[in-house]
Amino acid sequence: SQELEQSPQSLIVQEGKNLTINCTSSKTLYGLYWYKQKYGEGLIFLMMLQKGGEEKSHEKITAKLDEKKQQSSLHITASQPSHAGIYLCGADPGNQFYFGTGTSLTVIP
Amino acid sequence: AAGVIQSPRHLIKEKRETATLKCYPIPRHDTVYWYQQGPGQDPQFLISFYEKMQSDKGSIPDRFSAQQFSDYHSELNMSSLELGDSALYFCASSRQVTGANVLTFGAGSRLTVL
Secondary structure, eight states, rough: OOOOOEEOOOEEEEEOEEEEEEEEEOOSSSSSSHHHHHHHHSSEEEEOSSSTTEEEEEEEEEEOOOTTSSSEEEESOOGGGOEEEEEEEEOOOSSSOOOOEEEEEEEEO | OOOOOOEEEEEETTTTTTTEEEEEEOOTTTTTEEEEEESSOOOOOOOOEEETEEEEEOSTTEEEEEEEESSSOOOEESSOOOOOOOEEEEEEOOBBTTTTTOOOOOOEEEEEOO
């Protein structure tokens, strides 16, 4: 089975600071998805990366998939309290969809 | 736009009781997934259905069963409930496209077992 390890497990940053969350896969990724979850709520799709070296941005969030397609990073620029939540990377090697271990982000105003 | 609808949003049961959760996927989505998320944990895959047939099974206890009906809605049945079954249960749906499988999640059903 595919394992997705995220780091760090939790992150506390001051508003306005930049931050990076990493997702490392035990196998080659053929599609890497980033989701955000507000505490106790549903998961919201952020973006999907498929090609090695691909980079996508949405507002202040940028995600990259490395060339070897076994690691992805999510970068938030000038963090805001609205960015707080749990970030999960996910992969779909077949009929299952695996999630990473999750990163809890707290942004202090 | 229509989203994934889950019901009920909250459910309180006692040990050894039975619970049923319902999921209505986005129209024209052909795949439904069920996940269980315990407190402070990442979502764990339970089971999935593609075109009303079970397509994959994860860490679903034998006490749980699920099915997808002709109208594509799915139900997760949980029997002989245990305290450890208390969790958020998410349903997600997707439309299988070659090379991409974006899951859209429902808001979840929170089950509390007393």
